[in-house]
């Protein structure tokens with residue numbers, strides 16, 4: 001081997017090595033970010049949870065960070081998150097699934113050309129804009145036509161229901177479109193109407209994809225902060241489920257409202273709130289990826 | 298007795314004419330085979346018999362198709378037509394549900410609700426399709442777990458569940474192994490007692506083994522149609538002869 005080829009070889013090897021490193025670093029960035037967040041949350045949050053006592057932290061009904069001694073019970077916020085999420089599912093899921101079925105199987109092409117970009121646009125609207133819409137439209141509407149002061153679980157549920165629509169529509173639609181045409185034809189060939197073939201054959205065939213869409217939507221609803229904070233009232237007082245017209249505070253809102261001025265134990269309790277939130281989201285994502293695996297999406 | 302009578306049937310996909318002046322009489326309780334090279338219009342014709350062509354955008358039909366003497370064109374109730382004229386596809390297409398629900402789908406569609414009646418229909422259909430013994434212990438399990446040949450017989454059972462008069466089969470064995478193919482051929486022969494069967498096949502041995510009539514198609518035209526043994530032993534048209542002796546196609 002000549003000297004020149006040797007040099008050239010070294011150059012290539014070097015370049016390959018550099019490229020490899022770049023790829024590995026980029027690929028690891030995402031994993032690293034999750035890992036760092038995880039470690040940070042646990043290191044900062046777990047000791048606080050330990051000090052407060054895990055049980056009294058999770059099941060305590062009083063959040064009084066300024067009392068002496070302070071009380072850090074986040075059950076009201078866990079329930080707040082739960083209520084608005086259930087509400088969002090109640091409003092968003094049926095509408096979203098019907099919209100997806102319509103777009104995939106009923107919609108004439110000229111309408112689809114309008115609907116599809118509209119749904120995409122809905123997905124891109126910043127949550128603060130949703131929050132603003134909620135404040136100026138939904139809150140007065142609920143106050144005027146349904147009751148309460150308008151800043152309520154109900155209002156937040158409706159708003160979140162709207163916000164999870166694009167997630168649910170987009171994923172459900174592609175799941176419905178992924179159902180082989182032969183399945184539809186098989187139903188029609190038995191004398192089923194278009195509607196029956198779609199709702200009783202194609203939609204059930206897409207059910208794990210639709211489930212995945214719902215789960216992802218739930219994830220979005222649990223994690224949403226800004227818009228909920230703007231319409232939910234944010235009282236850190238335990239509310240029972242029948243009071244859908246009263247306000248509530250979610251886990252996310254709790255963190256964002258108080259973290260700015262919190263110190264010491266209070267601050268750590270907020271980070272511990274983040275840990276609880278993180279565990280929720282993680283559970284939702286695990287459920288999602290399990291469904292995805294089952295469906296081979 | 299003729300089940301179907303076709304009079305001057307033309308069919309267009311957009312500007313392309315896929316069927317040209319088809320005149321044909323399909324006898325009841327017999328097996329009629331369609332043969333011909335790829336793209337000659339066999340599937341197109343069989344799909345016009347239960348109006349599955351309606352699903353294709355830009356498809357236009359002229360001429361007359363009579364089922365038991367009545368036209369199936371225009372404003373016929375297509376769902377009722379498809380109940381009378383069942384179809385089995387080239388690729389087995391069981392629904393992703395249990396074996397039971399697959400068979401019960403058709404009757405349910407047409408208003409059968411009672412569990413007892415559905416149970417009877419499911420058993421009868423599966424028996425008629427010669428697959429009952431293989432699935433009777435797994436009626437509640439997904440139909441997707443069956444083998445390809447079993448799936449195809451399940452699809453035949455599903456088609457039988459609504460008690461059709463006619464069974465259309467578009468290359469029903471082309472995706473199956475020889476043993477499953479033999480089973481289905483045997484089944485088809487027993488079914489002709491109660492049903493009129495139209496089958497598309499690329500396999501000329503299959504046509505001679507099971508069919509009573511054979512139609513040979515070329516470029517959208519029906520070149521020759523008659524008794525199967527006659528058509529294969531003494532073809533009238535030179536093109537039929539060339540095709541069945543393997544000189545082209």
Ligand SMILES: Nc1ncnc2c1ncn2[C@@H]1O[C@H](COP(=O)(O)OP(=O)(O)OP(=O)(O)O)[C@@H](O)[C@H]1O
Pocket residue numbers: 310313315333334335336337338339340341342353
């Ligand atoms: N949906 C469609 N749109 C346009 N042209 C079509 C459509 N379906 C079929 N054709 C054309 O019509 C002609 C007949 O097609 P058809 O599927 O009936 O053939 P075939 O005899 O069943 O062939 P094969 O043996 O390959 O299944 C072909 O030239 C095909 O390209």
Ligand SMILES: [Mg+2]
Pocket residue numbers: 339340341467
């Ligand atoms: Mg074909």
